[in-house]
Amino acid sequence: MNMDVSTIARRVRDQAVALPELFGRFDFDRAPERWAAEAADVTELGRVRGVDRADYLGDDDLVARIREYTMLGDRSGDAYAALMPKLGFQRTVAMLIEACDKGIDAVAEAPPELAALIAEMEVVPDWLDMKLVEAGAAYERNATANLAPFLIRGAFIATFLNKYSALPMALTGTLGHATAARRVKETATFFATTALPHALERFGPGFKAAAMVRLMHSMVRVNVLSRPGMWDVETYGMPIPQLDQMPAGLIPIYFLSQEVLAKGRTSFNREEQGRVELARYRCYLLGLPEDLLADTPQEIVRIWRTRSATLRYEYDDRICGGLLRATMEAELSKNESPKGRLTRRLERSASRVFFVKAFLNGDEERAASVGVPVGKRDHLIYGATMLGVAGRMAAYRAASRLPGVRRLADRDLIRRIERQLAGYGHAEFRSDASQYRPATA
Template sequence: MTPAVERARQRIAAQKALLPQMYASVDFDRQPERFNDEATAVMVRDCGPPELRVTDEEFELVRAYTMLGDVVADAYAGLIPQYGFKRLIAMLVQACDQGIAAVEDAPPELAAFIGAMEATPDWVDMELVAEGARIDRNATANLAPFAIRGAFIATFLNKYSALPMALTGTLSNDSAARRVNETATFFATTVLPGALERHGEGFKAAAMVRLMHSMVRFNALRSGRWDSAVYGVPIPQVDQMPAGLIPIFLMAFKIVGQGRRTFTASERAQVELARYRCFLLGLPEELLATTPEGIVRIMTARNSTLRQGFDDETCGELIRATLSAYLPASRSPAARLHNVIEKSFAKGFFLRQFLKGDQAAAQRMGVPVSGLDRAVFALVAVAVGLRMGAYRWASRTPLLRGAADAILVRKIRALLQRYGHAEFTSDAGAYRPTPGVRAAA
């Protein structure tokens, strides 16, 4: 056993002692059904070039972090019976905006939570993070408004990782729209200038998302509808990897396919942004690789060991609710048109990026992609590609770089207005079982 794996196992075991109100019923010595280390794991170990073969340590790290929640944020969420979730959110917002000293009678759990986020590790290069945010503003302003729904749908392809969203009542169109817009808000906020600095709005957004995840864990584990022997812990660290690392995983996969094994300077900055954003969300360094092949290996380890399982009453309903959701804040003709175009593009994006063009699989999952959808995807992809190319050219031109960046920042600010106010909350009163959840539990 390597030191990294041993540290991970110690962190997992400590959860029950530190947070008995949440984890007393969880057997951390029992491997949950969701973790599959059988044929797929063996196949991954034996296939491909040596530098892309998942190592035993990487498999063991994924196995361990399948059972890790978030000790500091979970401890704070565990105060819900005492303070109520609205008061916890209000104190967290004040601590982010004004510092922990400004919160009257701040509980020690809040101080520990904020302190963990403030403790920027030595492996983070904040100058690279700022440069990565500047580079990502192009895609955030121009591509994300069309792709976010498709990327969100991709998180519902497996019942073992999708169940927490089903429990929180995200099966309705309104709640699905809110979750999509909150996700878009988080990523858009974190690329604004200075947003990830201590008192920046991205830092606060990360804290809110982190607390929301812990509230989901707290409420799910106490709901009586969560079977830890099957699902492990709700929203473990390995299930946050895809959301935080999907863009750089796709980039790394493409780079490896081209035969490269190193990032360019701009690619490395984007990786650093993603790694720091993941750190703020509570992910450990061991899951945040720095090389193309390392990123591909750790994501492959996570994906190959997540037992396959598509439950239509959980996954299918989540997908259909997300596809049916109306995302714009207004009902103007322009907003309605954008919703139609964006939905068609999202289907095409999902089909291409996550299903490798398998239309039959998309149909089975409740994502029918028509000829019109494919045509819209192609046209929007060309238009977005040309626009992003123009901004990339401007960013490399000294006389235009500042002006181009200022325009992108304004576009992102406008998008945030369109996404609406993000609440980042999880109220136990909204939790309701679905037929699929009842069967699973």
């Protein structure tokens, strides 16, 4: 159910009342430069072929809601992260972990801000069907174990194509190879963890991972707004607004929705509903506003494209190109075995080709210009890799339909995901303010 625009507006402006030291200088009535609602503006939707932007700008209610959400951070997460100067970084993180693992009552001297964050995440939305979430996770385990390791880097760098959404990553030191590798592995860890059985239940590892991601984003918000000259509010608005959770959290079901609509269908089947419910609840725990979590293919596409139609687009090589190049050159694995070296070679080529196909409409000239060149060898490797992955996934799908081997196949997928997680290493989900570098408009 859609929230009234006036209610959203009050929530946005109340941020300055709750945390005046962070948000007191924000003029929430003035749209930042990133907001682009005029017909002549160049926006992210312009990169999508065959779509008329006017179709989405004409929805006055949705455009108004997205305008407000453009300036909404994470009220609960920000309030807790703002305690860092008092509590210290280590204690702030440790208390959140303990609250996730044991419950808020187990945390000695738990501040009310932490209690509020946990309580907010513990609220079960009316629309949630955990059986569907578990069905969606079971389906996703096949792709998570077999396909995601080859594509995660390519999907991750897609968020770096626009300076208006990429700047926070550049500020936090992700232009360095080590930090870029850590961020990719943290992203992979979050999505792999949430695909495990019962991961998103209250004391599951996915619930804790979502809380840690929220804290990390809030730490970035608090750090960049607390340091003079670090953030240009008039240009970029809110650092990492909740609205910017959409690309990472909902891109699988956005692509799914497009496929469903292209086939002439207007609703999801049971299997697809599970995938959608998993993505929606994952994003809910991350703090994405509920009225942006649509459950029909038409609404998912409409909300996604309206956000894209109002997000100004500009490619800045210093910001975007630096992030792209650092991430593509980063080593995601230290496995020096023959198999490990081969996997790294396959992953690097597969991610590049996937990125160009999915996010640059196959434009290899543009890919080369932004620092992601793709050659014939990359295409050959991508084709061979995807052929092998498709065969393996088909085998697991066939096994999932056979009562006698369904559980065995699922256990094997779970073991493979757990090995992946071990290979990624411990995900810290932290943001080191000492590595921040100012970036001006």
